[in-house]
Amino acid sequence: MAFAPGLLAGRRVLVTGGGTGLGRSMGRRFLALGASLAICGRRGDVLDEAAASFRAEFPDRPVTTHVCDIRDAAAVEAMLDAIWRDAPADVLVNNAAANFLAQTHRLSPRAVDAVLGTTLHGAAYCTIGCGRRWIEAGRPGVVLSILTLSALQGGAFTVPSAMAKAGLLAMTQSLAVEWGPHGIRLVAIAPGTFPTESAVARLRPGGTDAEGVPLGRNGRHEELADLAAFLVSDHAGYITGECVVADGGRRFLGGARAGAQAMLRWSDEEWAAQRARTPAR
């Protein structure tokens, strides 16, 4: 482990979407560094399985699970009330997101809302809910938002996601100013490819070779988790409003949507096959 074991001792961290993928990897690292953890998502069984695995590995670290669809502002408030009843959270990680490949001119309003509702609105509800509680109590706090390269470069065929993540970057930069005097930091990470079951199934129909990545490989979950741990820790206490890119140099070569070049030529049948391959949740 790269950090002192007590780096996050005494910190209470809420990771949205913390039952799977990168959220789960970050949560595991926060626990290893002494934090207690709250994770939320829509599927209780997924959260329970993740929590059981965390508790088996870190028996002395508190882990709570919260079934919550963050698209529902009232449900987010109820979750935050439940967390705060125990003790205030110190760190929010906006990790939950929704995304799939699609031709933008064929998206229905519900499809647009499904992505914006989770990735933009849900993260906004969580951020404002935590920020309000911190400001009212005179407590400091940290909000880490997980973006994508498309927030910086656009994202053909994942346009609602690119719009939502760009919105989160604007939120990070804006609230760094507004909430700075309250001792609240807002930071972001724009990851390149860190393979997860869900992202590969939805967004990498051709697999995840590292073509277009100067460092010649995809990201490792522990690398993202280490960066997240640093950014939410006091060692990053003078960093706010910043987005750190962790992409192996991809944006300077292939770019966020290098694979989109082939998709420009996909037939209707290829788009239908991609949709059929995409998991429902």
Ligand SMILES: CCCCC/C=C/C(=O)SCCNC(=O)CCNC(=O)[C@H](O)C(C)(C)COP(=O)(O)OP(=O)(O)OC[C@H]1O[C@@H](n2cnc3c(N)ncnc32)[C@H](O)[C@@H]1OP(=O)(O)O
């Ligand atoms: C490895 C490289 C990674 C690169 C960068 C990674 C970025 C990421 O963001 S990865 C994270 C991805 N994770 C997820 O997306 C998890 C959550 N996703 C979901 O739950 C679903 O995919 C969801 C977004 C569709 C939402 O599910 P749900 O609320 O159950 O919504 P519905 O199934 O009812 O669908 C709503 C609406 O959307 C239309 N739709 C669904 N899938 C597609 C699709 N593939 N293409 C076009 N449209 C789609 C669906 O038809 C509904 O619309 P209507 O038919 O008009 O009702």
Ligand SMILES: NC(=O)C1=CN([C@@H]2O[C@H](COP(=O)(O)OP(=O)(O)OC[C@H]3O[C@@H](n4cnc5c(N)ncnc54)[C@H](OP(=O)(O)O)[C@@H]3O)[C@@H](O)[C@H]2O)C=CC1
């Ligand atoms: N993997 C990668 O290479 C990259 C990932 N990212 C970002 O990293 C983050 C994690 O992605 P990844 O781990 O790959 O994907 P996952 O699909 O595994 O993670 C998404 C998580 O969010 C939860 N979630 C989705 N919708 C909602 C909702 N409405 N309310 C509450 N929880 C919800 C899901 O749980 P449930 O379905 O149970 O609700 C799931 O646990 C995302 O922000 C993604 O955009 C960015 C760039 C690259």
